[in-house]
Amino acid sequence: MMNAFRELFMASFKDMVRERMNLFWFLGFPILFIFLFGTIFSSGGNVKYDVGLAYDSEGPLVHEISAGLGAVPAFTLHTGTLDEELAMLKKGKRRLVVEVPSISLPSIGSPQSIRSLQSTGFLQSGEVGGPIKISVYYDQSHQITSQVLLPVARQVLDEVERRITGRPRVFEVVAEPVQRAKLSDIDFLLPGILAMALMQLGLFGSLRVVSLREQKILKSLGATPLPRGWLIGAEVAIRILMAMVQACAIIAIGQAVFNVNIIGSWFSILGSVFLGAVTFVSMGYMLVSFARTEESGQGIIQLVQFPMMFLSGIFFSVEIMPSFLRPVVTAMPLTYLGDLLRQVMVGAPPIYSISTDLLVLCSWTIVTLVLAARLWKWE
Amino acid sequence: MDLNAVVVSGLRKVYGSVKAVDNLDLRVESGQVFGMLGPNGAGKTTTVEILVGLRSRDAGEVSIMGLDPAKQAREVKSRIGVQLQTHGLYPRLTVRELVCLFASFYKNPLPPDEVIERVGLTAKARTIVKALSGGQVQRLAVALAMVNDAELVFLDEPTTGLDPQARRGLWDVIRHMREQGKTVFLTTHYMEEAERLCDTVAIVDHGKIIAQGPPSSLIIEHFQEQAVEFSNFMAADRERLELLPGVTRTRFDGDRATLYTRDIPRTIAGLMELAEGNGVTIGDVTVRRSTLEDVFLKLTGRRIREE
Secondary structure, three states, X not given: OXXXXXXXXXXXXXXXXXXXXXHHHHHHHHHHHHHHHHHHHHHHXXXXXXXXXXXXXOOHHHHHHHHHHHOOOOEEEEEEOHHHHHHHHHOOOOOEEEEOOOOOOOOEOEXXXXXXXXXXXXXXXXXXXXXXXXXXXXXXXXXXXXXXXXXXXHHHHHHHHHHHHOOOOOOOOOOOOOOOOOXXXXXXXXXXXXXXXXXXHHHHHOHHHHHHHHOOHHHHHHOOOOOHHHHHHHHXXXXXXXXXXXXXXXXXXXXXXXXXXXXXXXXXXXXHHHHHHHHHHHHHHHHHOOOOOHHHHHHHHHHHHHHXXXXXXXXXXXHHOOHHHHHHHHHOHHHHHXXXXXXXXXXXXXXXXXXXXXXXXXXXXXXXHHHHHHHOOOO | OOOEEEEEEXXXXXXXXXXXXXXXXXXXXXXXXXXXXXXXXXXXXXXXXXXXXXXXXXXXXXXXXXEOOOOOHHHHHHHEEEEOOOOOOOOOXXXXXXXXXXXXXXXXXXXXXXXXXXXXXXXXXXXXXXXXXXXXXXXXXXXXXXXXXOOEEEEEOOOOOOOHHHHHHHHHHHHHHHHOOOEEEEEEOOHHHHHHHOOEEEEEEOOEEEEEEOHHHHHHHHOOOEEEEEEOOOHHHXXXXXXXXXXXXXXXXXXXXXXXXXXXXHHHHHHHXXXXXXXXXXXXXXXXXXXXXXXXXXXXXXXXXXX
């Protein structure tokens, strides 16, 4: 009889993969997602901001500031007159324009002359007695400019000032990364994409039993001595096998193409994938138990999977969700699967402890499985 | 071994206010081809689905080779072959893959290729179900009912939707099963099929059996007459047609008249005389013996297929 189960498994599997659309949804779609997200977010590491340096005549101050700004890796420096550079800013081709005032003192340029400048109090007070005004123009509509680039520019100018004035440093910032592995956006996203793929496989995959029922295939098989539960059992086994294949494909692409650093063991990763697949397959069966036709089942599942995809924190941080949504977010199994996979795959900092994740996922599985068994109708 | 493969008494199944099966009794002897004959909605499919253990019954006793399908469903299913009227097969599996799949469900299946050959699908063995014609799918469903090599095979309207040639091919398959000593429980709404194929026929209407027996004795029991059919009679002649020598009953159906008679030569002679006297040319005259269709008509007042 075990032979019959294997035959049933193979038969249903063949029937499914011979439909090209099924293959696309199960393998093509998540892979498409990785490439889409991967190319968007992995380029985030070497984004360049165009910074304009405007001056009328070159001089030592221009050299100093130019060297200071040029040393920032994220800046691409352009030079020109103020009018030219402001025009570029308005066109959106510059993020910042730094205006260096003309100082008609040909003598600055050597350390001595700077020191002499300093002793005359020129750099402190300027020609009219105040500090030299260095205007930094920016486009207010770009949030990132005011929040990130302005402080960087200010810091660069402070550093230039410190060097010119020879004022000693009190603090020195030494960057010391504390994470086990350096995490980029794609490292965070890959486990999320895997979690999403598992959810879709489980939820949408369960529509197949409704379709088998609608096509009278369950009925025809029901007239054979095959135990009825095996019909569902074979479908569940297929889903879990597919989940494993899908997980391996997603992880392999993440590693090979986007250099995602997978630190977890295969055992813990595939164990988490297995649990995630079981959770969403059970949930899917519970949902389709409410449906009479494949079409209505599709509607019910859309209704559940769509909010879950966006609210569970697999793509957006839970912190940015409005507080009235928090209870919804913390109830969703996808939130916990995403957290679990991020922890075991890339060693991301936990939102919940791993045991909480496991407990929540197991509870969801048991509850939905019991409901599915109660609600499911064979005809 | 039990002399009766199937024994049913007092079977009842109610859906809401509809009595799908209403106090039905029947007995199928082993080794027979048994035909359940009746119009659509007569309760044939419901009866079959109860007998094969797919549906529960509301009342009555059922014995399938000594087993009760309500209590020993798996045991019953493992000893029979079933072709359901509304069957469903994986659309993207080939004929051979499906026969092999079903073969794996039984202890002593027939070799898949032999079964495929028997229903004439050898050339299509590697074709997927989706690409088969309706008739080919129907034959495949019969093949799946045969693969268990069961003593008792249920075929629910196996020839519906088949062209005449494919229907005859399937009759040969069923005759072959009988030659092997198998019992075949068949439902149909084709009179001709029941008459040619079945050892015993039960005529059902509205969930009840209204006549049961071998087709020839059913016909003789209800009709000792033969039938003369012709068209283009005159309505005014109806009464005179009924008074023709030998005529026992008449039936008028649109333009066409049927006279049931015990004395063909005298009835025809009288008919000709009547037509000549009226100056009417009657057309399309056929003389035939009575059929199950006539029996059904007599018993229910309706034709079995009301198209």
